[in-house]
Amino acid sequence: MSSEAAPERASSNAVVGWFSDLRVRTKILAAMSLVTIFVTAACVLAVARMGDMDSRLDEVRSTNVTNLTLLGEIRGHQALINHYAAARMAVGSDRAAQASIGEQQAAAIKGLDETLERYRAQPKSASEQKTLDDFTGFWDEYTGAMADIAAGREPTIDFDAVNNGMETSVAKLAAETAASADAAVADAHDSFESARRQVLIVLGVGLLLSIALSVLAARSITRRLAPVAEAMEAMAAGDLTREVPVEGSDEIGMMARSVKKATLSVRETVSAMADSAQLLAQSTRELSRVNDQTVAGSEAVSAGAGSATNSADEVSYNLQTVATGADEMSHAIQEISQSAVASAGVTLEAVAVVAETTETVSKLGASSQEIGDVVKTITAIAEQTNLLALNATIEAARAGESGKGFAVVASEVKDLAQETAKATETISGRVQAIQADTESAVAAIVRIGAVIERINQFQTTIASAVEEQTATTTEMNRNVATAAAGAKEIAGNIGQVSSAAEQSKMAVAAGQQAASELASLADDLHRLVGRFAFK
Structure with a gap:
């Protein structure tokens, strides 16, 4: 018996394990x-059965009713x-009444047919069809008898028996139809009850399965959350030795795996902090020893820096004195250079004025030459005019009396040409x-320009020498100033060394204080780490 139950339990555990591996969202969904x-199935089933009942009620309505x-x-x-x-029997032999009643009776017979x-066209059961055949037989006998009466023949049927037979047949048909309707209604009621039972069964099964699935999901979540919560509470209390069981691959399993990793990480961190606290205490003691040695060295450096600072100050003072003298000499040379430059400027201005004067006089000579050319032209014109006047006089003399007036004009033109x-x-x-005076002036100006040019050359030579001396003095002054600045910088650097030595002493003192505080911090860290159990 136990051997048969073992596979079933294994199969059940496999299903539960598979369900546990599902995501929480998947379980809830x-x-x-x-x-x-199941609700949808119940609704679909109810709608289908209601459609069936509606069809049956339509059948009852269209057939039985x-x-x-x-x-x-x-x-x-x-x-x-x-x-x-x-x-017709009551009116007796009144033919008019008989005819009127006969027509009405014929209409009633036609309506019944x-x-x-x-x-007959309506669907019927076999018993209803048999009863209808009986009624049809009685009705055929009745209509045959009525035809005999209309033809004046004596009917051969018993009207009472035929009427009773038709009444009985109609009553039986009505009873059978009513029974068929009752059966259809009962069948519809049974169908309704069956549909209700089926819907309730489907809903019940769905509800039970949903409850079972919800309980399984809740147990799968809470059962595996409890160890994780206990491990986290233990971690909060300082116990890092608690192991977290990891089951499943859903969110709960992932959280358990993360908590386990976090516990291991915190455990390793606390262990490393404990080791670091011990190393920190040792390093703090070593730091205190080194600080003591540094204080002694800083005091020695500070004393040496003080002596070097005094020597550097004396050198800087002497160089400042030399720099002052060089600066005064540089100012004197600069004044000489400025005077030479001013003189050279005046000479250059004189050279420019001479050149301008020479150019003006040259232009005057050129203008005189142009005036001579114009005078020559006027002289040539006057000679030509005189020749023309002479020719006119000769022609006027040849003309005789008529040329006297013309001869007078020619004589006046000749006199004007001579003047x-x-x-x-x-x-x-x-x-x-x-032109002769202009040439003499140009020669004199050229000689003046040559003299001024020689003076300009002498001034340029003097200015070059002064400028060279100025450059030499400036360079010497710059070198002296650089040396003085270097000496001052050396003194400043030595002062900074001394200051740095003092600051080093102060920093070492602060370091000793920090080392003491660090030692206290290491003790506190060691005490805090001791609150955790991780081994």
Whole structure:
């Protein structure tokens, strides 16, 4: 018996394990989906069964109710026919009344025939069909007898028996139709009860499965959350030795795995902190010893730096004195250089003025030459005019009396030409004198320019020498200033060394204080680490 139960338990455990590995979201959605599936199935089943019941009720309405209605119409037509038959017997031999009642009775018979045809077209059971055949037989006998009466023949049937037979048949058909309707209603009621049971069963099974699935999911979550919570509480209390069981691959399993990793990490960290606390205490003691040695060295450096600072200050003072003298000499040379430069500037300005004057006088000579050329042109014109006047006089003399007036004009033109020639000779002489004076002035100006050029060369030589001396003095002054600055910088650096030595002493003192505080901190750290159990 136990050997058969073992595979079942293994299979059940496999299913539970598979379900536990599902994600929490999947588990919750699975339970909700199962409820939704069964509710949907119940709704679909209910709708289907309600459709079946509606079809059956339609069948009852279209068949049984219609049949009962047609049977009622047949009974009505049958009552009218019997009424008209009694009326015909009552009127006796009154043919008009007989004819009128006969027409009404014939209409009632026709109506019954039509209603009977409609009833025959309706679906019926075998017993109803047999009863209908019986009614049809009685009805055929009745209509045959009525035809005999209309033809004046004596009917051969018993009307009472035939009417009773038709009444009995109609009543039996009505009873059978009512029984069929009752059976259909009972069948519909049974179908409703069956549908209700099926819906309740589906809902019940779905509810039970959903509850079972929800309980399984809840147990799967809470059962594996409890050890994780206990391990975290132990970690909060300082116990890092608690192991966290890891089961499943869902969120709970992932959280358990993360908590386990965190516990191991914290355990390793605390262990490393304990080791570091011990090393820190040892290092603090070593640091205190080194600080003591550093204090002694800083005091020695500070004393040496003080002596070096005094020597550097004396060197810097002497160099400052030399730099001051060099600076004064540089100022004197600069004044000489400025005077030489000013003199050279004046000389250059004189050279420029001489050049400008030479150019102006040269232009004057050129202008005199141009005036001479113009005078020559005027002289040539005057000579030509004089020649023309002479020719005119000769021609006027040849003309005789008619050329006297013209001869007078020619004589005046000749006199004017001679005066013009004399004036041009005078101008030409004066222009030649101006040209001679201009050439003399140009020669004198050229000699003045040569003298000024030599003076300019001497001034340039003096300025170059002064500038060279200025550069030499400036360089010497710069070197002395650089040396003085270097000496001052050396003194400053030595002062900084001394200050750094003092600051080093202060820093070492602060380091000793920090080392003491660090030792206290190491003790506190060792005490805090001791609160955790990790071994």
